[in-house]
Amino acid sequence: MTRVFVSRDAASLALGADAVAAALAPHATVVRTGSRGMFWLEPMVEVETPAGRIAYGPVSPRDVPAILAGTAPSLGPVDDIGFMKRQTRVTFARCGVVDPLSLADYEAHGGLAGLRTAREIGAAETIDTILRSGLRGRGGAGFPTSIKWQTVADTEGERKYIVCNADEGDSGTFADRMLMEGDPFSLIEGMAIAGFCVGATKGYVYTRSEYPHAIKTFDAALAVARHAGLLGETFDIEQRVGAGAYVCGEETALLESLEGRRGQVRAKPPLPAHKGLFGRPTVVNNVITLATVPAILTGGADAYQALGMGRSRGTMPVQLAGNVKHGGLFEAGFGLTLGELVNDIGGGTLSGRPVRAVQVGGPLGAYFPPAMFDTPFDYEAFAKRDGLIGHGGIVVFDDTVDLAKQARFAMEFCAAESCGKCTPCRIGSTRGMETVDKIIAGVSVDANTELLRDLCHTLKFGSLCALGGFIPYPVLSALDHFPEDFGKPAALAAE
Amino acid sequence: MAVYEPWNEDRAADIIAAKAGMEGATLPILHSLQHVFGCVPTEAVPMVAKALNLSRAEVHGIVTFYHEFRRTPPGHHVLRVCRAEACQSLGADQVAAAIRARLGVDWHETTGDGAVTLEPVFCLGLCAVAPAALLDDTPFGKLTCDKLVAALEMTP
Ligand SMILES: Cc1cc2nc3c(=O)[nH]c(=O)nc-3n(C[C@H](O)[C@H](O)[C@H](O)COP(=O)(O)O)c2cc1C
Ligand code: FES
Numbered sequence A: 001m002t003r004v005f006v007s008r009d010a011a012s013l014a015l016g017a018d019a020v021a022a023a024l025a026p027h028a029t030v031v032r033t034g035s036r037g038m039f040w041l042e043p044m045v046e047v048e049t050p051a052g053r054i055a056y057g058p059v060s061p062r063d064v065p066a067i068l069a070g071t072a073p074s075l076g077p078v079d080d081i082g083f084m085k086r087q088t089r090v091t092f093a094r095c096g097v098v099d100p101l102s103l104a105d106y107e108a109h110g111g112l113a114g115l116r117t118a119r120e121i122g123a124a125e126t127i128d129t130i131l132r133s134g135l136r137g138r139g140g141a142g143f144p145t146s147i148k149w150q151t152v153a154d155t156e157g158e159r160k161y162i163v164c165n166a167d168e169g170d171s172g173t174f175a176d177r178m179l180m181e182g183d184p185f186s187l188i189e190g191m192a193i194a195g196f197c198v199g200a201t202k203g204y205v206y207t208r209s210e211y212p213h214a215i216k217t218f219d220a221a222l223a224v225a226r227h228a229g230l231l232g233e234t235f236d237i238e239q240r241v242g243a244g245a246y247v248c249g250e251e252t253a254l255l256e257s258l259e260g261r262r263g264q265v266r267a268k269p270p271l272p273a274h275k276g277l278f279g280r281p282t283v284v285n286n287v288i289t290l291a292t293v294p295a296i297l298t299g300g301a302d303a304y305q306a307l308g309m310g311r312s313r314g315t316m317p318v319q320l321a322g323n324v325k326h327g328g329l330f331e332a333g334f335g336l337t338l339g340e341l342v343n344d345i346g347g348g349t350l351s352g353r354p355v356r357a358v359q360v361g362g363p364l365g366a367y368f369p370p371a372m373f374d375t376p377f378d379y380e381a382f383a384k385r386d387g388l389i390g391h392g393g394i395v396v397f398d399d400t401v402d403l404a405k406q407a408r409f410a411m412e413f414c415a416a417e418s419c420g421k422c423t424p425c426r427i428g429s430t431r432g433m434e435t436v437d438k439i440i441a442g443v444s445v446d447a448n449t450e451l452l453r454d455l456c457h458t459l460k461f462g463s464l465c466a467l468g469g470f471i472p473y474p475v476l477s478a479l480d481h482f483p484e485d486f487g488k489p490a491a492l493a494a495e
Numbered sequence B: 001m002a003v004y005e006p007w008n009e010d011r012a013a014d015i016i017a018a019k020a021g022m023e024g025a026t027l028p029i030l031h032s033l034q035h036v037f038g039c040v041p042t043e044a045v046p047m048v049a050k051a052l053n054l055s056r057a058e059v060h061g062i063v064t065f066y067h068e069f070r071r072t073p074p075g076h077h078v079l080r081v082c083r084a085e086a087c088q089s090l091g092a093d094q095v096a097a098a099i100r101a102r103l104g105v106d107w108h109e110t111t112g113d114g115a116v117t118l119e120p121v122f123c124l125g126l127c128a129v130a131p132a133a134l135l136d137d138t139p140f141g142k143l144t145c146d147k148l149v150a151a152l153e154m155t156p
Helices: A019-024 A061-069 A103-108 A113-121 A121-134 A145-154 A175-182 A185-196 A211-228 A249-259 A286-298 A301-305 A338-345 A379-384 A405-419 A424-441 A444-460 A466-470 A470-482 B009-019 B026-037 B042-051 B056-065 B091-103 B145-154
Strands: A003-007 A031-035 A045-049 A052-056 A162-168 A202-207 A236-241 A281-288 A314-320 A327-332 A355-360 A392-396 B077-082 B116-121 B133-135 B137-139
Touching: A003 A019, A003 B091, A019 A031, A019 A061, A045 A061, A113 A121, A113 A145, A113 A175, A113 A185, A113 A286, A113 A314, A113 A327, A121 A185, A121 A301, A145 A185, A162 A185, A162 A249, A162 A286, A175 A185, A175 A211, A175 A286, A175 A379, A185 A202, A185 A281, A185 A286, A185 B009, A202 A211, A202 A249, A202 A355, A211 A236, A211 B091, A236 B026, A249 A281, A281 A286, A286 A301, A314 A338, A338 A355, A338 A392, A355 A405, A379 B009, A405 A424, A405 A466, A405 A470, A424 A444, A444 A466, A466 A470, B009 B026, B009 B042, B042 B056, B077 B091, B091 B145, B116 B145, B133 B145, B137 B145
Parallel strands: A003 A031, A162 A202, A162 A281, A202 A236, A314 A392, B077 B116
Antiparallel strands: A003 A045, A045 A052, A314 A327, A355 A392, B077 B133, B133 B137
16 A cells, blocks of 8 residues: 555644544555644645655645545655755754654664764763764753763762753744654654763653643653663653643753752752752753754764854754744754745745744744844844844744734733742733833833833843843833834733 | 542542652642542642652642642633734734633633633644644644634534
8 A cells, every 4th residue: 555644743633634644544554754844734645656755735634535546736745845955954854754653763764873873982972072063952042062961971970860851831932842743762862872971870851731742752752762672771761741830941940840849940050960950960951952962973063063153053943933824843054044034934924914023032032023134043143133042933923913012921921930939030020011011001101111121121130040031032122123012002902 | 521530538649659759759749630630639738748748838839830730620621722922923812812702711711511621821832833722632723713613512
């Protein structure tokens, strides 16, 4: 029977992929994969042919007979689709290609070669390879991964931990989720390499509870890996599930939560690398950081570091989200401009109206107008313009957006999600929300705008972590780049 | 449709004992309790405290810190509608308002017939197919109020 491939990624399921797979099942061998990340084409079906996999999408169950008969209009070979062709898939090379729970598939596509290399060249040389690759943490802060690992390797401890941060709470991001659902073994392999390098025997993956499919797939992958002897006495991994607290993505709050307490931020120092989980030396890394390590060891540090720009080396899985025509995941070397990403690759808005603003880097990221679309996707370039790339999510808004409302939402979100440990974030965010409300209502607009800026200053410099520290980014960028939305009275959105 | 068990002290004791030996057992235990009883019952709090050598106040503080832990069981279905930015950019506020009006509930409330509890959520990682929601564990993209009502009618 013909082999066909249908994604089981949660976003594909959200568009009806299961019904399509069910319609195909009696007539073809259906392989469920992760997603290629072209969500405007989902549910997508790929049919195996001598000329490669031919893609169809978006597909409804009604289209199935025509697809199997070869009479349906196709998108051509999936690798030739423009969105795929323009990418450099390193971390996501296997995602959408393989059966995520088949270890044989994983190995046939280059899996486990990184771990073998690490064992051959040894821990010190492996850390050096990561150093030379230029890999920086993909969770948001962009801290060099090799330095973190070296610190833990150098710290004495009878027990050490690798903690994977899969709390992915930023709106507009889904790379961690896609990877855990589409290529979970790469994360397992990356964590095993990290454990080998620093001398850790136990790994924890802390996954947010809003990701039931990722949780299920990753647990299943852990069972497969354990059964194959990939995990066990020398190094084992356990998945833990969060409980709906954004701040638990902050690494010290995450450790508190793993230890069984309220997810409150710890003051640093001590660094988690010195005193992390249960006071032991701990590596905390994002899913994408860890899952990229095997590919670096396989392809070599030079090849990885040759990609990118400035101090941002390698690739970033950019996530195009919100009101965008071609929403999905686009992995490429750092350095594409925001305009290229939003307009050329993303195709502009889904609504067809003009783009007015994009928020990059999640709820703590700045709103940029099209006038700033020449900003290259690079940690330093965004920082220079008072923004951040964070975990790589870009949320597109058309000209119906009200930036005063977005600024209010930022403060509301901060107030709701503050861990409560420091006053600026706990109290300042509520005051900020009230102040934006007054501006929106047209009450002493100038004085209240000054007050809002003051508050942002206090939050930026007085908060314990980046939740309060960065919430000024969306608020001030909205004020600075979209002042017209703050000058006139506007009705508050129905709540 | 989720069916929750009525409170039973022995059952709770078993759940707690099964996980009390884990490193950092609190969240796994609370999740298990909620899975079985639909919430973290007040009666369970002192039991968890005792098993983990914590004070009652500490356990209470943990339960209330996390948005996900409930104090009372939800309806037969839990509908989690995303309210975060990417979904906002495609009209999530209006969709949510329509859903609230149609179901006749506000956030955190359960419909009169006990069928659905509505909860807000901040991102489901479905931001490229926004607006998004989860009905129990079934994901929905490009959500509209009509689509959701149709799905609810199809769900026993
Ligand atoms: C409020 C807040 C939320 C965060 N959420 C996440 C998250 O969801 N995932 C993540 O990997 N890092 C998150 N971070 C960053 C982590 O604190 C930490 O820098 C990261 O996990 C380190 O891994 P990396 O070096 O591989 O990026 C967050 C930080 C803050 C302040
Ligand atoms: S913002 Fe709604 S799913 Fe991410």
